Amino acid sequence: MKKFNIFIFIFVLILFSCNKKAQKPEGEQTFDPSLASQLSTCSDTITIGENTLLLEATVWRDFMPGGPSDGSLLICMNQLRDINSTQISTDIIIKKQYIVLGNEVWSTELEKTSSSEEHILVCIARNGPKWDHGLYVNVICELERFGETFQVIAKSQRIEATF
Numbered sequence: 001m002k003k004f005n006i007f008i009f010i011f012v013l014i015l016f017s018c019n020k021k022a023q024k025p026e027g028e029q030t031f032d033p034s035l036a037s038q039l040s041t042c043s044d045t046i047t048i049g050e051n052t053l054l055l056e057a058t059v060w061r062d063f064m065p066g067g068p069s070d071g072s073l074l075i076c077m078n079q080l081r082d083i084n085s086t087q088i089s090t091d092i093i094i095k096k097q098y099i100v101l102g103n104e105v106w107s108t109e110l111e112k113t114s115s116s117e118e119h120i121l122v123c124i125a126r127n128g129p130k131w132d133h134g135l136y137v138n139v140i141c142e143l144e145r146f147g148e149t150f151q152v153i154a155k156s157q158r159i160e161a162t163f
Contacts, residue, residue: 025073026127027108036103039140042153048145049089051082055152057139059099060160061130074099074128074159078110078141080121080152087118089145096142097125101135110141133161 045054056079062072076099082088099106110123123141131137139154 024127025106025129027106027125029104029106029129031103032105033103035105036100039098039100039105039151040138040153040155042140042151044153044155045083046143046150046152048092048143048150050086051088051092052084052086053080053088053143053152054083055080055139055141055154057154057157058160059137059139059157060162061133063133063161063163071130071133071161073126074106074131076125076128076139078123078125078139078154079115080123080141080143082119085119088121091145092121093144094121094123094141095144095149097123098140098142099125099128100138100140101131104129131159133159135159 045052047053058077060075062075076097078097080088080094094110094112097108097110106128108125108128110125113122113124115122136156136158139157140151143150143152
């Protein structure tokens with residue numbers, strides 16, 4: 001019995017002494033008042049060819065049990081929607097995302113996901129900074145078509161939290 005208790009003690013000690021890999025934001029986070037100001041002047045709709053696009057964004061951090069005790073890194077789900085329900089041209093390429101909080105700018109690549117509707121492009125940005133939930137940010141998507149760059153903004157998006 002004594003050997004069993006020692007085994008349990010050693011197992012628990014090893015389990016809790018293991019260093020978990022710290023979460024680090026991906027992309028680039030900078031304090032850049034000039035860039036933050038420039039990005040915040042983007043239009044909330046853009047016309048690219050036959051498409052007039054509107055950005056809808058959902059920004060959140062996950063505080064559910066089983067994840068990091070101080071919550072996940074920032075996540076942003078984006079829907080680029082053609083306001084006339086016109087099929088979005090396959091020539092439009094999703095390039096980058098910026099999220100602006102005051103004078104702080106986080107930029108990262110976007111991961112395109114599938115959409116069941118031809119007039120909606122869905123993409124996600126993961127592993128952002130650990131900004132507090134309840135704050136408001138501007139979300140900007142950068143698109144490209146035939147070498148020309150376009151930016152569209154969703155202003156004052158609240159950072160939500162799941163508990």
